[in-house]
Amino acid sequence: MAESQLMCMEDGLMPAAVPESKPQFYYSEQHRVALELLITDGDGAFKSLLKDEKSQDFLSAREIKAIASSFVKYKHEEDDGGASASRDKRDDAGSLRSTYWPQMSDTEVPPLDIGWPSSGRFKGVNRVLVYTHPPKEGSPHIKEVVRKLIQESCKVVAIVMDLLTDLQILGDLFEASKRGVPVYIVLDEQGAPHFLDMCSRLQVGARELKNVRTRTVKGIGLSLSVGRIPGNVHSKYMLIDGDKVMFGTYSFSWSSSRMDRNMITVMSGQVVDFYDNDFRELYANSDKLDLFKEFHISKPQTGTLSRAAVPKRPTAATSRFQVNLGDASRGDLKVPAHKYHNPKYLLALGQIPGPSEPLQDFFNKMEPPDPAQQDLENPTEELENITPAPSQPEKKESKKFKTLTFSTKWRKKGKKNQTSDEVIEDNAANPSDDASKNTLTRDETQDSLKKKKRGFMSIFRRS
Template identity: 35%
Template sequence: MALSQIMCLDDSYINLCTNESKPDFFYSEDQRLALETLINDGQERFEEYVKTNSIRPFLSELELVQLNRSVELYTCNGDSDAAELSLRYWPERSDYSLPDLDIGWPTSTSRTHIKEIIRKMIVQAQKVIAIVMDLFTDLDIFKDLLDVSFKHKVAVYIMLESAGVPHFLKMCEKAKLRVRSIRGIEFFTHTSKKVCGSQSQKFMFVDGDKAVSGSYSFTWTASKLDRNIITVLSGQAMDAFDKLFKDMYVMSNAVNLHKINLDTEPKPEPAFQTAPVLLPSATVALKLINPKYALVCSNHTPSKKDTAKIESFKQMKACQRFH
């Protein structure tokens, strides 16, 4: 159970406002309801629900197919309200009692979610991020990479298994990244034929001094449904990841992101604001009051007394110039 889930069970816990842009973002009620729609009503209704509720598409085409194929009918033995199980809060049904490890076992009540670890490593990167992955369709991680690439000028290299490239390209928008594809070991025959394995290695190499490796893929289903384990490494082991990535980079093929059909983003309409009324300064106010400047103000009609003063002032100036 993730730490963010454990904290939500505490009655005294104040749930801080978070969103998809933050690494500790884990649960989305919108996504849960969309997934319920997919499982119960199919992909077409799911897409309608996502569009109607302005939910960012979080499942790739591959994940949609896999989820539809894996749907099973759940029956709860002896439970009369089994149909309402999906509406119940998960700890009531999903918690299991711990096994009786009578000779001792360390107490651990929470853990940090793998995706949170990945995202924090990305947002904290300062120099370079090198990724080797089989599937990459997670929009949250992709946006994190775009942010560090554009805003913090971190170099980002992504190497994907060849079969996963089309799914990645469907997710892509405008990006300044280096993306390449790679396959497994090739076996050639004397008859000019070959077979090729798949790229099973998955790791992320950050700033030359940190790496995370394991079974975790950068997908929504890996984050929410699959069981995974990762190892976070530092120290001398980084030399091996450094060399491995460079060797694989030489053997990989470039993926041209410029050939992707990109939809132009709509320009936001300008927000019209009422201009504030500026109060006249003391100097301007003095000029408006003084008869000498009264004719400057178009809305002011001078009185006979003011007109006489102005004519007298003009005559005095004329006499001074004459003498």
């Protein structure tokens, strides 16, 4: 309904008539009365009324024929049969339809359920390219431009069209759907049957229709007291990936691309947001056209995707520097031998890191460096040659040898340790037997013993 019609319905408000000479002229009450007479009494009564009112004939012969053929009468209660009784019950129950001007819609807004790119980002400077049919010199054909845009799409394809019947363009749209690109199509209601006919010729299946959503929309139309004159959708544009738009006079049909003169404009930049909003408004006001139902195809299952099986965590960590704390309480937990020591400490002892081995074997094979470059593999040989001076008391010397014997036992094990113990005890018990063979003084003996003791202690600290 026109804005001037809405203003006339306000109580006590009658706007001034706008003369036809002004650009603001849009609606005339004389035109409405003439249209009702055209529908009810025919073309002769319509022209007689205009002559009596001294008004100009505002309809062409083609328009008169189109209005007379497309007019739709309102359904009366007697025509509905039993439906009128159920409608009265709904009205009494306080349904939204009982209100003449409902503030809420009784249907949900259709969602863009297969994806839509974000429109809040900056799209850059506006850029414009114009193509015509027939093409200008050096320019491609308009159908080539449209097909290339569809084939290069990767995010979304959204089309508003009055007639979509070109087989090659339809094939490109279904191929984009098979690639996983969402395809939204809003068609004029009167052009929908022709679209379905061409899709049936392509023998589309569930795979082609999986990512396609098709809806129909009506024109604004004109409501009269006896019925309604429907309108058409002449918007012709296509959104690509949310950052490019193609619009113009070109309808996606074979005859339009071959026989008609057309012009299209491809634009990119911030102006695309306008078409983005306009498409979503049309999509919200449209009616559903279920292609699966029209072609009797079962819909593919859209359940939740099954997640890939994740392997269980190993019972014990295999990393060199990690042990699972949750498995520490298990009795059968085996920690690799290389966890007992870090290979970098072997470099300080003059050894090259090799394969992992038990701790006891590592200690048995470890050889500490001797600062005096003496052989410590057989300490008994040097201890046999070391005897205190004969003038020293026997008790104090034997005590010192016993201290060294304890350290040797702690460091070495096995038969060598037993042998070294016996030798030290014999030398401590009889220090004067081989006194003639040794020329070491007391001070030199004590110094050598201290050096050996310090060497052993440094080895223990490093290990």
